[in-house]
Amino acid sequence: MSSGANMHITIRLQFAKNVVSFSDIATAIGQAGGDIVGIDVISSSKTHTVRDITVSVLDSKHADVVVDTLRKTAGVKVIHVSDRTFLMHIGGKIEVKSKIPIKTRDDLARVYTPGVARICTAIAEDPTKAYSLTIKRNTVAVISDGTAVLGLGDIGPYAAMPVMEGKAMLFKQLAGVDAFPICLDTKDTDEIVQIVKAIAPAFGGINLEDIAAPRCFEIEERLKQELDIPVFHDDQHGTAVVLLAGLLNALKIVDKKIEDIKVVLTGIGAAGIACTKILLAAGVKNIIGVDRQGAIHRGVQYDNPYWNEYANMTNPENISGTLSDVIAGADVFIGVSAPGILTVEDVKKMAKDPIVFAMANPVPEIDPEVAEPYVRVMATGRSDYPNQINNVLCFPGIFRGALDCRAIEINEEMKLAAAEAIASVVTEEELSETYIIPSVFNNKVAERVREAVMKAAYKTGVARKDDMMFR
Ligand SMILES: NC(=O)C1=CN([C@@H]2O[C@H](COP(=O)(O)OP(=O)(O)OC[C@H]3O[C@@H](n4cnc5c(N)ncnc54)[C@H](O)[C@@H]3O)[C@@H](O)[C@H]2O)C=CC1
Ligand SMILES: CC(=O)C(=O)O
Ligand SMILES: [Mg+2]
Known part of the structure; x- marks a missing residue:
């Protein structure tokens, strides 16, 4: 494909x-x-x-x-x-625009020196004023090191820029957030943490993007510890939120309960581990993760410490084998791995009414046109097929909410609230095999996610801005 x-x-x-x-x-x-x-x-x-x-x-x-x-x-x-x-x-996809024209010397003296000095002094005396007097409150840094760009792999920081520019466009268009693409020419975890910390004053949030596992986990954890603004690895949590939203709706179609389903998930990297965690939190009991060397199971010492942890929280029957072995009887397949690794024969082995979310980009784990005759609900990460399960449904609204309540972090409750909000945009009457998830262009999505996320932020005490509506 x-x-x-x-x-x-x-x-x-x-x-x-x-x-x-x-x-x-x-x-x-x-x-x-x-x-x-x-x-x-x-x-x-x-x-x-x-x-x-x-x-x-x-x-x-x-x-x-x-x-x-x-x-x-x-x-x-x-x-x-x-x-x-x-x-x-050509020439890139975004630009910086001034909000105020500088037409006179007087304007110049206010936006720049000498007038600006009074603003600087006010912020120096009270750094929280950076939120009211600079771009900080509406600005997010989209940071990548270019090591896991879509499914293209480690293509480097220059080649990662078009994706990060695209993310910035989506932030702006869907949620009014000003986002800057920043691609770093380093793969060193300490250096990335240092750089992001050092640039944080200009930003109200940090969106990490396309940084390969397992380094992405440490980078995110350390930045969360060290910064007082939300740090969110989109490939982990944005993907997990949208996946859960899609699955909640797909399960309504097949009339299965989340606690009864068997899920097989391929690609135990950034997206795969986060998707697994959100599914476990949402009640899935039987989930088996498969990476290049087969099903992740207990009794093996993996070099990747996250896989040892993964083996302990998944695969209740401790099954080993290839994707084709473990897919038998699965109700749901989730792919965040590589193109074309799921065959029609595999799909035929799944339980009745199979749900297949082949989310690898740009080419999914199975061609939807090939799979469709054998699946009940089919979704991909792509814009050119129905049911696009893509983190773009999450990151604009989740940051809009976090910025608007000045949250110190984006926590689990906020993510679950975002997933439920996305799922809720599709009404019972609208829900069908080809419409389990709202379109990226549905303008209810970002607003509904924003509200749900703000509510959860106030409820869990991570919002810094006083807001009567959410008290
Ligand atoms: N639809 C969406 O919203 C999103 C889709 N993705 C897609 O998911 C894929 C993975 O992304 P990340 O988790 O960020 O990358 P990652 O590099 O962190 O993880 C990828 C994992 O897939 C595994 N893998 C590669 N080939 C495999 C194979 N043949 N069989 C089983 N496992 C295999 C790798 O070993 C690695 O563990 C990419 O294609 C990406 O485009 C990622 C984030 C969002
Ligand atoms: C959608 C996205 O973030 C990815 O494929 O990496
Ligand atoms: Mg990504």
């Missing part, structure tokens, strides 16, 4: 009117399997026409096939090919 969701290419071509017609070109594109989704005339003369033709293709290989077909068509000259996704990234 393709990693290039809805890949569209725009082909600028010139064709000689007396040699080839546009319908010949459209036929050639169609025969190569492309779908024309847009046409623009760039210029036209008596002999030639230049057009931009936007074509939907499956992936980059397919794009090459379509373009080669056109190159071989008599009378056609391909001028250039652009990819809409690349075009959207």
Whole structure:
């Protein structure tokens, strides 16, 4: 399955009117399997026409096939090919904008020196004023070291930037949070902790992103201890929250109780461990984790200390074996691991009404189109299929709530509240196999998550801002 969701290419071509017609070109594109989704005339003369033709293709290989077909068509000259996704990234995706225009010397003297000095002094005398007089109260740092970027692995800090810029866009659009992408050129845990601590004054929260397990656990724990602003590893907790929301609704469809289900989860890394913990907290009793070397079980000394802990809290029957072995009889499959590792044969071994959440990005553990005939509820992490289980449903609203009540942390109660809030957006009447989780564009999500998270923060005593509504 393709990693290039809805890949569209725009082909600028010139064709000689007396040699080839546009319908010949459209036929050639169609025969190569492309779908024309847009046409623009760039210029036209008596002999030639230049057009931009936007074509939907499956992936980059397919794009090459379509373009080669056109190159071989008599009378056609391909001028250039652009990819809409690349075009959207030129120069990056976000920018900083001032809230106030500086039009006069007087404005200048207020926003900058000398006027600004009085503001600085006020904050120096009372650092909590940073919340009212600087960007701190609405600003989150999105921090990555580029070591576990989507499912692409350790691609480094430069290559991680487009994802972090994308997260920043989503923070802003979905919850009005100003987020800065910060990719660090170090994999050293101590150094990352030091750097994040040192930049924290500018931020109201820290969103850790795509930092590989097991280092991500220590980094998050240490930062939580040392900072008085929320520190949240999105791949762990954002994913876990949305997964739980989706599962609560999917279980209603299959009419199974959370305490009775058998869950098999692949990828015992950042997302997998957090998903397991939230499922245990929500009442799941039988969950088996599978990583590259099979089911995590007791009686083995793993190099990864988190796996030893994992073995102790999961797999009640202490089953060993491969994914194919342990999937038999499972009610739910959750994948936060790698592309294509779940086969149709595996799905066929699952219990009645299987629920399959294949959440690896950008390519899931099983192609949803291949799995669909055999599953009752299918979800992926992708935007181009129904039931997108993706942490984007959580992180904007959870930080909005945490920032608005000035929470010192995002605790378990706040996460569970967020999961229930997301699940609640889908009403009983709306709930169906293809609608277990609200859309990313459903504007109720962030607001409902914000409210639920704030309530939980006040209830658990971690909110610093006095708010009559939540007392
Ligand atoms: N849909 C969503 O919202 C999210 C999806 N993900 C996806 O989940 C995957 C894992 O992400 P992280 O936990 O952040 O990475 P990670 O690097 O912390 O963990 C990945 C784990 O998967 C295991 N793994 C790799 N290949 C495997 C295989 N063939 N069989 C079994 N286990 C295998 C690795 O050994 C590792 O333990 C990625 O594809 C990522 O895109 C992660 C976070 C959110
Ligand atoms: C969605 C996300 O955060 C990931 O795949 O890493
Ligand atoms: Mg991520």
